[in-house]
Amino acid sequence: MESLTEMNDPHPQLFDAFVHFLDSVQSVSQTAAQLAHIIAFELTLLQEIGIGPVMDRCANCSDAFGSRWKYAYFSSEAKGLLCPGCENAFVEKIRLEIHAAAALSEPQRLSKTSEALLRQIQNAMLHHFTQLLHRPLKLAQWFLS
Ligand SMILES: [Zn+2]
Numbered sequence: 810m811e812s813l814t815e816m817n818d819p820h821p822q823l824f825d826a827f828v829h830f831l832d833s834v835q836s837v838s839q840t841a842a843q844l845a846h847i848i849a850f851e852l853t854l855l856q857e858i859g860i861g862p863v864m865d866r867c868a869n870c871s872d873a874f875g876s877r878w879k880y881a882y883f884s885s886e887a888k889g890l891l892c893p894g895c896e897n898a899f900v901e902k903i904r905l906e907i908h909a910a911a912a913l914s915e916p917q918r919l920s921k922t923s924e925a926l927l928r929q930i931q932n933a934m935l936h937h938f939t940q941l942l943h944r945p946l947k948l949a950q951w952f953l954s
Pocket residue numbers: 867868869870871872891892893894895896
């Protein structure tokens with residue numbers, strides 16, 4: 810995390826979110842609930858440091874996410890979701906089932922999302938952090954082992 814934040818920048822909201830995350834993740838035993846907390850924290854982290862991904866619309870053409878999308882991709886290069894019409898223009902991308910993309914577009918749905926879809930989202934997040942950090946995020950991989 811130190812490589813994502815400036816040393817002298819206190820980020821009080823990030824600290825609060827991290828404390829909340831630690832409390833939450835320890836209060837649940839199911840993998841799905843833990844994954845939902847991990848993903849929610851990752852999204853908060855990215856937003857707090859000013860690089861929150863675009864998830865309510867296509868990051869390339871701004872088409873609003875909706876049911877006419879049959880699938881979606883997450884791309885670090887595009888900095889968010891890609892609609893079916895744009896994904897061909899990007900090589901670096903992770904395919905998401907439509908319900909996984911829906912949960913990302915409305916993060917309050919994460920707690921009601923299945924473990925299989927949450928794993929798909931977390932894989933996209935790990936991919937994203939790997940792209941951002943130029944190396945794998947070891948801690949996050951440990952959570953999925
Ligand atoms: Zn698009």
